[in-house]
Amino acid sequence: MNLYLPIAEISLNVFVLVGMGAAVGFISGLFGVGGGFLITPLLIFYNIPPAVAVATGANQVIAASFSGALAHYRRGTIDFKLGTVLLIGGFCGSLLGVALFTLLRRLGQLDLVVSLLYVVFLGGIGGLMLVESLQSMLRSQSQGAGEVRRPGQHSWVHGLPLKMRFHRSKLYVSVIPVLVLGFLIGLLAGIMGVGGGFIAVPAMIYLLRVPTSVVIGTSLFQIIFTAAATTILQAATNRTVDVVLAFLLMLGGVIGAQFGAEAGRRLRGDQLRALLALLVLAVGIRLGIQLVVTPEEPFTITLPTGETG
């Protein structure tokens, strides 16, 4: 059954779109990432103009994250204080990010920068996480909950001033690294059109040493707002949010997210991290290959502003 999408201006199969949403929603519920870094490439692969894919992906991420965050709220695994501080930094970051997005697109180098950022961040984060979680799994094969936290170990991050106590996360750290982390997440979210969960989750785990269970809920809470800001900014400036497309993706997404959250509860922290690492690495490698392999068509057509005509 095909449906014409009013903003994407293309007619596509409803069931494929709902299925795509469900698959990404499952992953989103499982790992606490919004799934933006998966949905956007999937939509582009399905012939949707990249600008529409980025903006609509952000819109769909809100629904999945909200649904997932509700589940975490019920279980008390959201640190609202930490999430709010992250958001303050994130808001400043996304303003700069969207401005950079517009500039790069006009120069015709947006795709390159986005791909390079994906490859560097996904590759780096995925690789580090994989190594760490495998070590952790080997170490705690018979005992422990597979947490990163090792009491008594402090990095330079914990020596900074302006300390603040985050009860839920059992954390007492300076707000500076939290704000900077939020800013970076917002910046990347603006340029790459993603919620930033795939960066927020490992950064909270490894830099701030937040327990994995709290990280996912907090990340989802934060993503709702980042994605909402991105959606409104994109709708206002570029007219690239397709609500019909987003709604179909959401429909699948909310269903998938519930099952994902349930599956996540049955896995241990280190297993969860290893799986997310593999997924992140796979997307990074896929995008890296695209940059190196000779393209089938070296020419592309855009409007002078960089939009796909």
Place this chain on the structure above:
Amino acid sequence: MSGAVHSHRRPPRAAARVAAIVAVAAGLSALVSAPARAQDSSREGFEIGLSTNKISIGSDFSGARLVVFGALDNADAKLLRQQRYDIVVVLVGPRQPAVVREKKRTFGLWINRGSETFTSVPTSYSLAATRPLADVTRPELRERLSLGIKDLQLDNPPPPGPAGLSAVDLPAGEKRAQANISLKERRAKSESGAATLPLPSRPADQYAQALKRIRESKGLYNQTVGSVSFVSPTLFRADLQLPADLPTGTHVARAYLFRSGVFIREASEPLRVVKSGIESWIDNFATDHGVLYGISAVILAIFTGWFGRLVFKRD
């Protein structure tokens, strides 16, 4: 004035003289409106109509077929029998500027390096013709008329206006008409050559070719031969296939009439392509109230997320 000169040159003298006398008589009897008519009487009349003047794109739109009907009056019956008349029908989508970029390998990565800007590129282009374009008319004329995907002009709107046509349309012998055109061509060429195309093999060519290749592979540009047929000696129809991602806006259907390879005249009709129903409502809302639309999209997402949680409560 020039009409009289040409009619004297006609080879069958007696007939020409009779025609001239008739023309003069007609001119005298209907002083004001007649002169143009008198000239027309020896030429083919050419009109077109569309099966629809508005295409609505709804939620189930998956491409469409446009039928262009046309009437050819006062055609030379002998030439018609010999199939010396050719008709080319095109539907040109709204024109937009476009930037074509080329990726080149740099330090092992494929990076956008070169680019070329075209000022006026049709978003879609469908063509139907009685015969292959190479058999219809000469390359120079195709280029001047911006006819066919290969010769489609991407920088300025197609030149033939009413002013350009009147010289060609004179009831002259074909040689005269041809001389006329080639003169104009030469002038047009030298003008455009001075402005934008200094060399015969210019680098913009490969970008233009790439643009056409990409649009053709997407079905936005297409041309078919034999899809224009005569239903009767005076009536013809052309079938144009329109793609599923037909751009919205005002398209122009244009028909060109050729007699033995000489361009006689053209006729055109506008075609509006609009979104219909809820799609058009959403599109207008997104265009006119971007921020409000964005906020609505966010609220819809929050609601869907919450509703999904209610329905699929699993803990």
